[in-house]
Amino acid sequence: MEDKFQLLKQHFEEIVPLTDEEWNFVQSHFEVKRLKKHQFLIQVGQPVDFEYWIIKGLVKAYSIDEKGKEHILQFAMEDYWVSDHYAFQHQEPGTIFVDCLEDSEFFCLSLENREKICFEVPAVANFFRIKSNYGYINLQQRILSLLTMTAENRYDYLINKLPKLIQRVPKKLIASYLGVSRETLSRFNS
Amino acid sequence: MEDKFQLLKQHFEEIVPLTDEEWNFVQSHFEVKRLKKHQFLIQVGQPVDFEYWIIKGLVKAYSIDEKGKEHILQFAMEDYWVSDHYAFQHQEPGTIFVDCLEDSEFFCLSLENREKICFEVPAVANFFRIKSNYGYINLQQRILSLLTMTAENRYDYLINKLPKLIQRVPKKLIASYLGVSRETLSRFNS
DNA sequence: GATTTTTTGTGATGTATATCAATCTTGAAA
DNA sequence: TTTCAAGATTGATATACATCACAAAAAATC
16 A cells, blocks of 8 residues: 555656655545446546546546547556546536556546645645646647658557557557557558 | 736736735746747757747747648647747757747747746746646647547637637648648638 | 739549458457 | 457448649738
């Protein structure tokens, strides 16, 4: 149990130093959650009470279009943050699904608690600021890749960037993440 | 001159309150820059010393592919932040171009100064944290729109979301932002 | 106000990728 | 270990969109 909090502490301290007092305060605002493969973390229409830091496991965040087709917004594994950020921030019903591709374990942080620790502990505000900034940069890169690259190039790019992910995730889901049909992806040679 | 700083102050205070003392400190870390239409704010290969808050004007951030085709990552106008965030954050040479579609005026913030005011004034850290979070949410929405919607739907969506932008920007650039050819966009009926 | 330059529109044609369908393979569950 | 569901592959066909080419309209520049 201590281990898990140790992991989270390390995650914070990669970005900002925290005193023991600060850390104890911060830590007390998280709770743990466990889910098995195929269980939902977030569902469309349901309240989104938390954002989640993944201790262990793998999830996919996705939306379903009118034709029932799944479009993957994000894969998230150990050391990643995931939520329906839009719904969470605005405290509105979920707009996407998030479910587990493997048995998973999370630290949960409510909006109220996040704001509390950010305004109470400046280093935490800076932590989330810097994290969020990196996230923003990554999404800009992904948008550029969607605008400028062919599906095959995006596939090659992903294989280089996240080789471990490819091992853990069925190719049909990779296809959905890349914005290409599974049949087309299957015809690429990589 | 005072007016401009007043605008920036309002921009901060929409998110977090600041004492006069804090504001004076923060304000002193910005400098003003003016550019005419067609001038570059950021160029590929050049240092990216600042991120910019737009006082007045309109810019496009874009990359050029091997075939010389332009892909627009972002339009930014009054009250928007813009930079080559990747290059800025990592203090590396520019990876994209940003140039002015209209005569424009900016507040410039260096990385050093940003970190300084964030660690000096917690409210500022929270300001950037919250702003960055909203930015992240917007980019996620854009990614979903690229994955789930047809080009025509994305166009309709943009017309509803940013009607003012459509007035100020040639349609060929809108096409490039939406990831569609100008000819195809021209055949849509909206 | 005349003249370039930029932007927009429209037809003809090409291409990457989607979709449909059938089979084969792999992995999970009982 | 067997059984059944999920994933992957491959062919045939359809389609959204790109590209090329040219003309018209609008806007910027002298």
